[in-house]
Amino acid sequence: MKSWLFLICVSVQFSAQITLKVTEIPKDTPKNATIYVAGNFNGWNPNSTPLIADEKGNHSITLPDGDGTIEYKFTRGSWDTAEGNASGKAIPNRNSTFTGKPQTIEAKIISWVKTAEKASTAAKNVRLISDSFLIPQLGRTRKIWIYLPPDYETGKKKYPVIYMQDGQNLFDNSTSFSGEWEIDETLNKLFSKGDSGAIVVGIDNGGNHRIDEYSPWKNPNYGGGEGDLYADFLAKTLKPFIDKHYRTKRGKNHNALIGSSLGALISNYCGIKYHRIFSKIGSFSPAYWIVNEEFNHYIKNSDANLSKTRIYYVAGSSESKNMTKDLETVKNNLEKKGLKPENTLVKIDSYGNHNENYWKGEFAEAYQWLFKTSNTKVKKRK
The missing domain is CATH 2.60.40.10 (Immunoglobulins)
Structure with a gap:
């Protein structure tokens, strides 16, 4: 306040x-x-x-x-x-x-x-892992959701895993404040058309602590500074738990981080810091502006090997005057540190807005591109 x-x-x-x-x-x-x-x-x-x-x-x-x-x-x-x-x-x-x-x-x-009066819209294959999962790095608890592919209960195969921020907005309209992403419906539909499936872990944001947890550095006006500890939680606490209790493909090539706005910022940061654990990043309308200078400085001084990392960027050109510029700056700095151009897709939409409805419509393509071999495509839709 x-x-x-x-x-x-x-x-x-x-x-x-x-x-x-x-x-x-x-x-x-x-x-x-x-x-x-x-x-x-x-x-x-x-x-x-x-x-x-x-x-x-x-x-x-x-x-x-x-x-x-x-x-x-x-x-x-x-x-x-x-x-x-x-x-x-x-x-x-x-x-x-x-x-x-x-x-x-x-x-x-x-x-x-x-x-x-708000009825749940979550599919039957969405479950609540815990409504008070401990984040030891921050001394807080968090609600954690998991989506399991339709054939999970009837088979023995292992699946790639996507770790997504703002979990309350992913599966259920009754828990979202501005509409859900319909991740479960989207993946179920893709599965019915032949997709092999993926596990999605949704981590609710921290409410009053959202900015603090999703920004690794402090902004003098908005807060932040706990993102490094939150990234530690994702890599050192949550992922080992998921790998232990579910049939997952554990290698970095099978693990992704996806988020929007500040959730995109922390997903980017975590994917760089823990590049040996996560190799795929979905960055939807990233809020780099809040710590733009600090984040780019971090990238320039990082010794991360990003040669196997794939990043899918999407944003609306009218979201803010610096959205596209900030995104391109981060992308260019990452490429200077080893991120291959063919492993980057940038999509700038003239109609894109900073909200769940826009990001929902982009998820399927991001998922399919991140987990399948593809040539570089920079798309600008009018």
Whole structure:
């Protein structure tokens, strides 16, 4: 919260801010409740960015200068108390675009979601490993999910494994705050068409600790700095557990890391640090900006052997003015350290947005490219 109070205080220095102003809240809102905003600008943290109430009953916040499109929702401090529609069901993300001029976006909150009405959409072959899996490196616990291929219970073969960040958004709409990726439905469909299958391990993010855990370095305004320990958890604690309890292909050529936004950042970092364990990385709309200088410095000074690493990049050209530039800089620095151009695919979409719906549509191609031999293709779709 400190970082956002700081940003609010200095926002007067900027000329292209967006002010979000809630002019109406549901009648059943608890008295003196704090209204928050969560979005792609604060790691989708539901209780880190409070709006300020005025004497007229409005709730407002001015976001600092930015570019591109922001997506967001209002909450009362958790995803169990996020805004909903007239029926109390989840709504799509709100969005606003920085125009280069100050603007005020007025909004009315129709209801708060009734979480009991959200039915699970997870396939039968998705299981909860633990709702309190210990992360000894951080002294915290985490909910861990696993997707098993349709023939897992009837055979003896081993499978490659994908470790994915933001696990609550992967399989089940009832646990996601902005729509699920439908990883289970996608892989089941590919399996029915002849794909040999893969195991997917989904690690829920840390909520208030998401930015801290997904960034290896501290950003003075947003936090971070625990990503190195989180990467240790993935490589030294979680992967050995999965290999011990499930039929996995253990070699690095059969193990991938995939994430979006900050999840892409930590997947990239972990794939470099533990290049002997993971050789495939899916980087969806990577949020390199939060520690851009530090990450590129790390790459330049790394002694990692990336000759066998494959990386699939995808992003929307309109997500932010520096998204494509930052991605290309990281890619070029990795290639200077041994990443082969033929093992890199970059896809820049003019229509791509910073949200689950966009990333969901890109997963199948990323999966198929990462786990199959392919020539380099740089795709730019109009």
